[in-house]
Amino acid sequence: MATRSSYQPNRNRLSDRDMLMDLLATEKYMSHLYDHAIMEAASDTVRDAFAALQQDEHETAQMLFDFMQQHGWYTTGANRQKTGRRLQSSQPLSGGRLQRNTQGSIPMTQADSRYAVTSGSxxxxxxxxxxxxxxxxxxxxxxxxxxxxxxxxxxxxxxx
Amino acid sequence: MSHSTSLSPKERSYMQDALQMENLCIAKCGVYADQCSNQAMKSLLFDVARNKRHHANRLKQLLGNQPGSSTGRQYQ
Structure with a gap:
């Protein structure tokens, strides 16, 4: 498994991948925190400040996620693996309606359509x-x- | 530019929480940058830490503490 390429079993340390997983988890937590903070903000100044910070968290999380995907450290299952452009996959992106950027990091068309069918009828x-x-x-x-x-x-x- | 007088208790509480988390993140980035073996990852962590430092300063500013002063002691 490629995720353990930088694992150091002799020393009591986190692998590179685990460090980034931890930071990504922190980003997720903070994104939730800012989301709640935006909802609870009473003044426009504070709300705008939280919103700006929230936006930065999203971008940081995106950076971490992209880096992890480049190194194959993010196990998101076959769906993401197939559509991630940076992975050595010959499969083209199908249905780029939900694509937000050129990184191809948010390919959720398969699950999306499946949900749409069951809940649509x-x-x-x-x-x-x-x-x-x-x-x-x-x-x-x-x-x-x-x-x-x-x-x-x-x-x-x-x-x- | 201190907004501390106009902050509601909830806003202040959220800011303090956020500031703690930002500082924790800065500390973790520093530790991880020391430990990691990958040069690209190191620079990524430095970028994140710089970003977080900026956030922490902004939050301190909103809380009414000047970034470099000693009044932010309880959030360090």
């Missing part, structure tokens, strides 16, 4: 509602007007 809510709250013979979709009027008492809360 409303099958889940329909079967859930029908199984739990409707009689067996009721063929109406849970969101249809007649169904709502007929079963007013059994209408679940999420139907509103």
């Amino acid at each position: 409303r099958r889940l809510g329909q079967s859930f509602g029908a199984g739990k709250n409707r009689s067996q013979g009721n063929a109406q979709p849970s969101w249809s007007r007649q169904s709502r009027q007929r079963s007013d008492e059994t209408r679940p809360e999420w139907d509103y």
Whole structure:
């Protein structure tokens, strides 16, 4: 595994990769911290300051992530490995709609489309509602007007 | 340019937290830069540390402490 190329087992030290993982984790934490701080800020001055710091955190995290990807230290699974341009992959980027920059570091098109399919059709809510709250013979979709009027008492809360 | 009088307690609290984390990050960058074997990574860590130093100074400024003065003692 390439991630252990700089590992020093004899000394009680972190590997280069682990150091960067730690810094990246810190960046993530601080990004959350600034995000909360922006939401809680009362004055524009403070909010703008936090927002600027937040932006810097994002850029720092991006730098760390890019560096780790260059060295193959970030195990993000096949999806990222395939689409990362700096890795020696012959696979072209597919569907660059979500690409934010030329580094190709945010390739999430595969998972995105998969989620879009399952949550896009409303099958889940329909079967859930029908199984739990409707009689067996009721063929109406849970969101249809007649169904709502007929079963007013059994209408679940999420139907509103 | 001190904004300390206009800070709400929550804002101040978040800033103090952030300042602590920024300083921790600077310290870690220094330690890691000493220990790492990769020259490119070393310069990356220095870049990050410089960035963090800038953040810490900005936060101290917002908290009403001058960057070089001794009034920022509890955040060091």
